[in-house]
Amino acid sequence: MEIEFPFYLLCVVDSLELYEGPLAIESIFSKWLHEEAESNYGAYIPFVGTIRAEDEIDALSFDIYEPVLQKWFDDWEEKAAKRGAKVKMAHAIGDVPVHASSYISAVFSPRRRVALELIDEFVEDFKANAPIWKYDVKDGKRVYAADRSTPMVGSGILSK
C-alpha cells in the first residue's frame, strides 16, 4: 500500500550537515544519492571544496555560527524549492588537513539548467554570507584568514 505524506513532513528533512574535521566525500555523496534516488530529479550537481597545499599551511580550521547558518540555509532551501530544486550542504568544523575536503554542496533539480544556475548562485552566496570563519594552521598556530574574508551583507552599520 502506498503511504502519502503531508507536505510539511517532507520539509523537516534537513540537508545541512556539520561534521567535526574533514568530510568523508564518498559517503556523503552516496548518502545524498540514496536520499534522492526516487525523487525523480534529472540532474545532480555536487561541488567539492578541498584544502590546497599553499603558503606552507598544515591545515585550515573553521568556526561556524550554527543558528545563523541554519537560517541562511533554510532561505536557500526555500529559494531552491520555488524552482523545483533541492540544495544540500556539508561543512567541516575545526581542523581540515591539506588535500582533504572542508565543504560539499549539491543541487538536485528536475532539469540541468536550473541545477547549473543554482549551484553557481548557492556556492557564491555561501562564500559571501555563510557565517563561517577560516584560519590558517601553521606550526601549530591558528591565524584568522583576514585577507581572504568578506564582510557579510549589511556590514558596517555599527561604525556609523
Added chain:
Amino acid sequence: MIKVEFLGPMAQEIIELEAQTLADVATQLQNIESVAPWLDKCAVAVNDEMTANLGMALKDGDRVSILPPVCGG
C-alpha cells in the same frame, strides 16, 4: 540589559550593556578600543536574525551578535 557577543576571530568576552536601539549599542562599542577597529566590516544579528537596521528597538534580554568577515569552504 542587552548581551553582546563577538563571533569567530574576535577575541572578546561577552559584554552586557543598557541600550534602547542598535544605535545605542553602536555608540558604546565604538568606545571599546579592541572592538572599534572591527566595526566597519562587521555584520549584526539580533537574537540570531541578521539585521542592518540601526534604529531597531531592543528589549531586555536581547542578544546582539557581531559577525566579522566570513570565508567558508
